[in-house]
Amino acid sequence: MSYYKALALEKEPFSTSPDPAFFFRSQSHESALNRLEIAIRLRRGLSVVLGDVGTGKTTLSRTLLQSFHGDDNFIFHMILDPSYKTEFQFLANLAKMFGISPAFRSTLEFKDAIEKYLFQKGVDDNKTIILLIDEGQKLDANQLELLRILLNYETNEYKLLQLVILGQIELLPRIRKIKNFMDRIALKYLINPLDEGETKQMIEFRLKQAGYMAQAPLFTDDAVKYIYEHTQGYPRKIALLCHDCVETVIMEEKTVIDREIVQSVIDREVS
Numbered sequence: 001m002s003y004y005k006a007l008a009l010e011k012e013p014f015s016t017s018p019d020p021a022f023f024f025r026s027q028s029h030e031s032a033l034n035r036l037e038i039a040i041r042l043r044r045g046l047s048v049v050l051g052d053v054g055t056g057k058t059t060l061s062r063t064l065l066q067s068f069h070g071d072d073n074f075i076f077h078m079i080l081d082p083s084y085k086t087e088f089q090f091l092a093n094l095a096k097m098f099g100i101s102p103a104f105r106s107t108l109e110f111k112d113a114i115e116k117y118l119f120q121k122g123v124d125d126n127k128t129i130i131l132l133i134d135e136g137q138k139l140d141a142n143q144l145e146l147l148r149i150l151l152n153y154e155t156n157e158y159k160l161l162q163l164v165i166l167g168q169i170e171l172l173p174r175i176r177k178i179k180n181f182m183d184r185i186a187l188k189y190l191i192n193p194l195d196e197g198e199t200k201q202m203i204e205f206r207l208k209q210a211g212y213m214a215q216a217p218l219f220t221d222d223a224v225k226y227i228y229e230h231t232q233g234y235p236r237k238i239a240l241l242c243h244d245c246v247e248t249v250i251m252e253e254k255t256v257i258d259r260e261i262v263q264s265v266i267d268r269e270v271s
Contacts, residue, residue, distance in 0.1 A: 006250045007212060007214075007218065007246070007249075007250065008211065008212065008213060008214065009207075009210045009211050009212055010210060010211030011209070011210040011211060012210065012243075013206045013207050013209065013210035013212065013242070013243075013246070014206060014239040014240070014242040014243035014246065015239070015243075016236055016239050016240060018058040018059040018061075018062045019059070019062075020059065020062050020063040020065075020066045021209055022059075022205075022206055022209050022210075023056070023059045023060070023062075023063045024056075024194075024198075024201065024202040024205050024206065024235065026194050026198045026201075026202070027198070028191050028192045028194075029056060029060060029191065031189070032049055032060060032189045032191055033060060033063060033064060033067070035047075035187055035189060036049070036064055036164060036187065036189075037064065037067060037068075039162070039186055039187045040068075040074070040128065040130055040162050040164070041128075042158075043128060043157075043158035043159050043162060044158075044159065044162075044186035044187065045151055045154075045159035045161070045162065045163065045184060045186050046151055046159075046163045046165070046184045046185050046186055046187075047162075047163070047164045047165070047185070047186060047187040047188075047189075048136070048164075048165045048166075048167070048171075048175070048185050048187070048188050048189070049164070049165070049166045049167075049189050049190075049191060050166075050167060050168065050169050050171060050172055050188070050189070050190050050191070051166075051168070051169070051190065051191035051192075052168060052169060052193070052234065053168060053234075053236070054234040054235060054236030054237055055191045055192070055193060055234060055235060055236075056191065056235045056236070057134065057166040057167075057191060058134055058166070059235075060166070060191070061078070061132050061134055061164070061166055064132070064164070065078070065132070072127075073126070073127055073128060074127070074128045074130060075121065075127050075128065075129050075130065076130045076132065077097045077098065077129070077130065077131050077132070078131075078132040078133075078134070079093070079097075079131070079132070079133045079134065080134050080135065081134070081135050081138065082133055082135060082136070082138050082139050082143060083135075083138050084143065087107060087142050087143070087146060088106075088107050088110075090143055090146060091107060091110035091111065091114070091146070092105070092110060094110070094114060094131075095110050095113060095114060098114060098117050098129075099117075100113045100114060100117050101113075111149070114150065115153055118150075118153050118160040118161055119153065119160060121160075122153075122155075122158075122160035122161075123155060123160070128162060129160065129161055129162065130161075130162040130163075130164065131161060131162070131163050131164070132164045132166070133163070133164070133165045133166065133167075134166050134167075135166075135167065136165035136166055136167025136168075136171050137167040137168040137170050137171040137174075138167075139165070139167075139171070141174075141178070144174075144175065144178055144181055145178070145181075147163060147165075147181075148178070148180060148181045148184065150163070151163060151184050169190075193232055193233035193234050193235075194228075194233035194234075194235065194238070195228075195233060196224075196225065196228045196233070198233070199224060199227060199228040199231070199233055199238060200219075200221075200224045200228075202235065202238060203219055203224060203227070203238070203242055204217070206239070206242075216255075216256070217256075218246075218249075218255075218256065218257055219242075219245075219256075219257045220256060220257065220258045220259065222258060222259040223245070223257050223258050223259050223261065223262045225259075226259050226262045226263065227241055227242065227245075227262055230262070230266055241262070241265065241266070244265045244268075244269075245257045245261055245262055245265050248261055248264065248265055249261055
């Protein structure tokens with residue numbers, strides 16, 4: 001029996017892949033997305049979005065990219081994991097992303113080439129360059145200093161590089177120690193987990209996006225309440241638990257996910 005056909009689903013509703021089509025816009029996520037877009041369009045420079053593991057930061061970044069899709073005035077570059085061993089390696093990767101190939105491959109040459117690139121694109125071509133860095137908590141002090149230098153490139157009106165760093169909470173005390181970096185933050189936003197009502201809305205939204213059309217809810221209210229209590233509203237945990245619940249209800253040939261099914265799935269996880 002097909003996983004999808006069993007519940008008349010067209011897609012996987014509870015995948016943990018960062019698919020913008022399944023991005024549930026809670027109040028916190030919607031606010032972060034709107035404020036990021038405004039900061040980028042106004043070319044304000046540095047934006048930092050923080051949140052615990054599993055709060056949806058990566059999917060938020062992909063949704064932000066999608067919101068600018070088709071607008072040639074904005075050029076996005078993304079670093080998924082900034083775990084570079086040296087400053088040179090970090091600069092070389094940036095240059096490669098920007099399509100830069102300096103004559104001499106040294107730290108100074110890379111910095112000069114990146115500066116020229118930003119001025120050419122940002123001033124001569126009037127483009128907005130955005131660098132998105134995910135897993136920002138992995139940035140070390142040298143990398144943060146390099147990013148601070150890049151943020152110094154500006155006209156009288158705007159920053160030439162729009163830098164968006166998404167990271168776990170542990171990044172905040174580290175950047176607070178670097179005052180001249182902290183002072184450059186135009187937007188600092190903390191993504192919170194979902195509340196119980198938003199947990200229910202997320203589950204219903206994802207099922208709808210996957211093609212679920214049945215009149216009766218797949219998850220009972222008691223099941224949703226228990227899912228929220230167990231996951232504390234973290235979207236990734238909700239998706240993982242709901243996925244296992246859907247698999248269970250299909251294998252047991254049932255049509256409703258109640259508290260007992262959720263409990264059985266949780267018991268298997270901890271056993």
